[in-house]
Amino acid sequence: MHSPDSRAIPSNSQLWTGRVLSGLAVIFLAFDTAIKFAHIGPVTTTMAQLGIPDHFVLAIAIIQAICLVLYVIPRTAALGAILFTGYLGGAILANLRVENPLFSHVLFPTYIGTLLWVGLYLRDTRVRTLIS
Template sequence: MQSDTLTTNTPAGQLWTGRIMSGLVVAFLIFDGGIKLAPLGIVTETMQQLGYSGSPELARGLGVMTLVIALLYALPRTSVLGAILLTGLLGGAMATHLRVGSPVFSHLFFGLYLGLLAWGGLYLRDPRLRRLIPFRLGA
């Protein structure tokens, strides 16, 4: 019944735009978490380049954490919690890229881009969040 209340307060175009934006975030998180669960050499190599041990256990832990965050973000009841946890995960990724001197717009800011997409999608599809953070355009 709660989803009926949420959809009646949100115009259909806005709701679907938010769902698509959020869906892209979830798809990326599932991909990112999934490749960390498989013993791929590229994952170990990338983690070593970023200054982490190449241990498969560390990669699997990050993969599980990413998939849990994706699930929390995808479920309407826990989507705000998922977005908050995702923000922390992305902040850690950005700090890592800053520490190793990665390119700014393609690597360092990727976390910012994904975070904006995640929060923007949630904002468009959740009237409770729009009431909590009202943006007023114009005078």
């Protein structure tokens, strides 16, 4: 039987799995943030399809970048995950509102959020302690 303290310390494999999962989410979100800052054609098209005015793209990119920076800094990673959860909830709503397909569009932010949180849980003892 494990003591509460020993369960909070991730094994080497859990730590690396957490890093990989977090890394996948960070790579995707960094790319997504960059294309919003670059304001490329597909971003404009997608935002128009979602009914989001073009002049909001920069603000959305800034919010996403702030969440991303907070998430990649170990000390503020939990705050970044919390803020990203709210951000991704907005993405779910935007896709629901225009009746996009469920599994490929509406739930996609949930997949990213799961990568963020499971990755953080596996690599961060503070999150493990809080949940355990």
